[in-house]
Amino acid sequence: MTDLNFLSSLGCKVIFDHPSLSAFNSGGNIGAVIYPATADEVLKAMRLLEKEGAPYRILGNCTNVLIRDEGYDGAVICTRYLCGIEASGEGRLHIAAGESMPKLCKLSLEGSLSGIEGLCSIPGTVGGGVAMNCGAFGREFCDVIEYVDIAVDGRIERCATERLNFGYRTSDVGKLGAVVAAGIKLAHGNKHDIAKDIKGYKLARLRSQPQGVSLGSVFKQVDGVSAGYYIDKAGLKGKQIGGAVISQKHANFIMNAGGATSSDFLDLGNYARQEVDKQFGVKLKYEVDVV
Ligand SMILES: Cc1cc2nc3c(=O)[nH]c(=O)nc-3n(C[C@H](O)[C@H](O)[C@H](O)COP(=O)(O)OP(=O)(O)OC[C@H]3O[C@@H](n4cnc5c(N)ncnc54)[C@H](O)[C@@H]3O)c2cc1C
Numbered sequence: 001m002t003d004l005n006f007l008s009s010l011g012c013k014v015i016f017d018h019p020s021l022s023a024f025n026s027g028g029n030i031g032a033v034i035y036p037a038t039a040d041e042v043l044k045a046m047r048l049l050e051k052e053g054a055p056y057r058i059l060g061n062c063t064n065v066l067i068r069d070e071g072y073d074g075a076v077i078c079t080r081y082l083c084g085i086e087a088s089g090e091g092r093l094h095i096a097a098g099e100s101m102p103k104l105c106k107l108s109l110e111g112s113l114s115g116i117e118g119l120c121s122i123p124g125t126v127g128g129g130v131a132m133n134c135g136a137f138g139r140e141f142c143d144v145i146e147y148v149d150i151a152v153d154g155r156i157e158r159c160a161t162e163r164l165n166f167g168y169r170t171s172d173v174g175k176l177g178a179v180v181a182a183g184i185k186l187a188h189g190n191k192h193d194i195a196k197d198i199k200g201y202k203l204a205r206l207r208s209q210p211q212g213v214s215l216g217s218v219f220k221q222v223d224g225v226s227a228g229y230y231i232d233k234a235g236l237k238g239k240q241i242g243g244a245v246i247s248q249k250h251a252n253f254i255m256n257a258g259g260a261t262s263s264d265f266l267d268l269g270n271y272a273r274q275e276v277d278k279q280f281g282v283k284l285k286y287e288v289d290v291v
Contacts, residue, residue, distance in 0.1 A: 028071025060128030097127030114189030152177035228252030
């Protein structure tokens with residue numbers, strides 16, 4: 001077990017032997033979770049961890065992360081308490097990494113700002129959304145991002161989007177450091193139309209996606225085709241391993257039907273991946289990050 005006691009010297013909240021943060025409600029304990037409230041605290045935590053040579057990960061709301069059953073023998077810097085949204089005119093917003101996507105969408109609606117209506121139900125933080133380049137209904141977060149403030153090499157660097165190599169559910173953010181804030185530019189729109197679109201997207205989600213405990217889409221699309229299409233065609237809807245089950249409503253969702261372990265999730269995901277490869281020669285790649 002890595003000795004992380006040196007983290008007590010940080011001025012911010014640190015919880016040792018922290019239960020799993022994963023939204024799948026599974027996984028073992030984490031050596032220590034650090035909850036910085038400011039960008040300076042993120043820098044301080046990163047400097048200390050690097051100086052001590054301790055393993056660490058940056059996480060937000062953990063809605064796209066599975067923690068293994070054996071837990072994570074290192075530290076997590078959780079950015080979900082970095083708060084604040086500032087408007088600077090012309091549809092520009094500077095948002096701290098811990099703000100939630102639904103809150104950002106709600107504030108945008110209140111300000112009659114358009115561009116992220118389709119992202120309103122993504123349950124993650126802005127930091128996680130930037131790192132994953134989250135998206136829905138044909139829009140991606142990077143479509144509106146102007147810059148990202150990243151804690152890297154002991155300072156906060158303002159990175160232009162070109163440097164971050166945004167792609168489908170991916171970016172180079174993870175290779176650089178921790179997102180502490182992002183700047184986005186939205187278009188002025190008609191409040192009524194924006195509200196109507198948000199309502200439509202929420203309804204479309206309710207119709208097509210299951211409710212309950214999950215990590216959202218398990219696998220990435222393959223050449224524009226949903227992984228769920230192949231998993232469904234392979235006859236795997238309803239397939240269950242332990243407490244993990246492939247949703248009857250959307251085959252790219254693995255649900256925690258009660259008491260699922262992270263191994264159940266991975267065994268089922270790997271089984272689906274094998275079957276899809278065997279039946280269609282298609283190789284599915286995880287969208288979910290495994291820690
Ligand atoms: C019900 C449900 C529906 C979902 N629907 C969608 C959807 O429609 N579209 C979509 O794209 N995703 C969807 N997701 C997945 C998930 O919500 C998104 O990927 C989201 O952007 C993750 O944000 P997070 O804060 O939870 O990040 P986490 O899950 O905590 O982390 C995700 C990744 O981002 C990195 N990361 C997190 N914070 C930071 C930071 N501050 N700096 C650097 N790296 C960071 C982590 O290291 C990790 O690799 C869904 C998930 C659920 C449970």
